[in-house]
Amino acid sequence: MIGRLVPLILLSTLEIPQQMSLHEAKLGDDVNLTCVKNNAEFSYWYKLNFGYLLETVAKGTYGRISLSGQFNNSRFSATKVGHVHSLIIRNVSKEDEATYLCHAGSVYETEFINGTILAVKDPKTQLKSVTVKQTPDMESVHLGDTMTLQCSLLSKNKNDTDQCPGEDKVHWFKGGSESHPGVIYHGNVRNKEDGRCDYSLSKTVTNSSDAGTYYCAVVTCSEILFGEGTKVVTSIAVLVTLLIFSVLVNFGLIVSRKKKPTCEQSKGTVVHHISITPHLCVYTLIV
Missing domain, CATH: 2.60.40.10 (Immunoglobulins)
Structure with a gap:
């Protein structure tokens, strides 16, 4: 009974994942769900299905990982390589469709790392x-x-x-x-x-x-x-985007204006002297 209460206590006392993603798989595919946590002494994978209680899929303690209950079969496996925690589900079925949560940490602090919503599609029902x-x-x-x-x-x-x-x-x-x-x-x-x-x-x-x-x-x-x-x-967010765009446009105009003008000699005009300043072309003509 205490074991069943643990997941509920964790959910009520800790923050839920800050990253939630959607993973679509076809019926019969192999799925690899991962999360990264440095120096994790404990790790858990939970399955949360709509309308059902939280289920513990796997738990790890100091590198030793074990599967729980109905998940202790050849279709499920959990690994830890370096800082990467993985949950592998082979030959996925519609029953595997749920939200999977990765929870890890140390004896002093644990947290939910991420969550993945697994949607299983059956190719036979594409239409x-x-x-x-x-x-x-x-x-x-x-x-x-x-x-x-x-x-x-x-x-x-x-x-x-x-x-x-x-x-x-x-x-x-x-x-x-x-x-x-x-x-x-x-x-x-x-x-x-x-x-x-x-x-x-x-x-x-x-x-x-x-x-x-x-x-x-x-x-x-x-x-x-x-x-x-x-x-x-x-x-x-929209105003910030427009402001950045406006700043870039103004910057481009300022840069273009700083370029020295090109002074060209008109046909049929006799130029005695040409003096060029950064923003002005001065022509001295022979009269």
């Missing part, structure tokens, strides 16, 4: 009857404003709206940021009509760390479908 689309592709907002992102589950069968997953089956997360990407946001259902289920996420942008790419994930009866992502940028 999906259901797809996920996110809108807009990019959203520019001011600090203090509320952004609204939309995730739509589209079905070729217009009668499928009765099968729209509930709000608890639609998850939002932010990848590759300095804030809490491990925090999964939940939105609400906006519309159900003609083979279309619309979900939305409304969030107030309080600081620049809220910028990033937001993804939606819809849990269906057969698989987890991911959106392509919506990139959210703050107005400050």
Whole structure:
């Protein structure tokens, strides 16, 4: 019982990974997940599936690594080479689809290094009857404003709206940021009509760390479908980009003006003397 509580205590007392990535693999592929931690005395790999408790996949103590429970089989292996910790999953299946967290450190301090969302695609079902689309592709907002992102589950069968997953089956997360990407946001259902289920996420942008790419994930009866992502940028980031561009343009103009002018002699004119200053050509003519 104590062993089961440990992962929950870790999650409640430590910061979650600051790096969250999406890894797509085909059914039957071999997957290698890695994280880097210098001088780690302890290391853990956890599996977190939507709607389930955290599971310990592997744990290492002073270089000795062992697999836990159902993961102690030939498909799973964990290694440590130098500062690189690896979790290898062979012949991946739909059951392996989840978020995998790397947790490592010393007796004095441990932390979550990163997290990887593993999505397993079945080539036999490439022609999906259901797809996920996110809108807009990019959203520019001011600090203090509320952004609204939309995730739509589209079905070729217009009668499928009765099968729209509930709000608890639609998850939002932010990848590759300095804030809490491990925090999964939940939105609400906006519309159900003609083979279309619309979900939305409304969030107030309080600081620049809220910028990033937001993804939606819809849990269906057969698989987890991911959106392509919506990139959210703050107005400050846009202004900084424009300022840098303006500085570069002005710098180019200043440099070009410092170049000495080329004084050319007009045809048919007799020049007695030409005096050139940095910004002026003076011609003395014979009258």
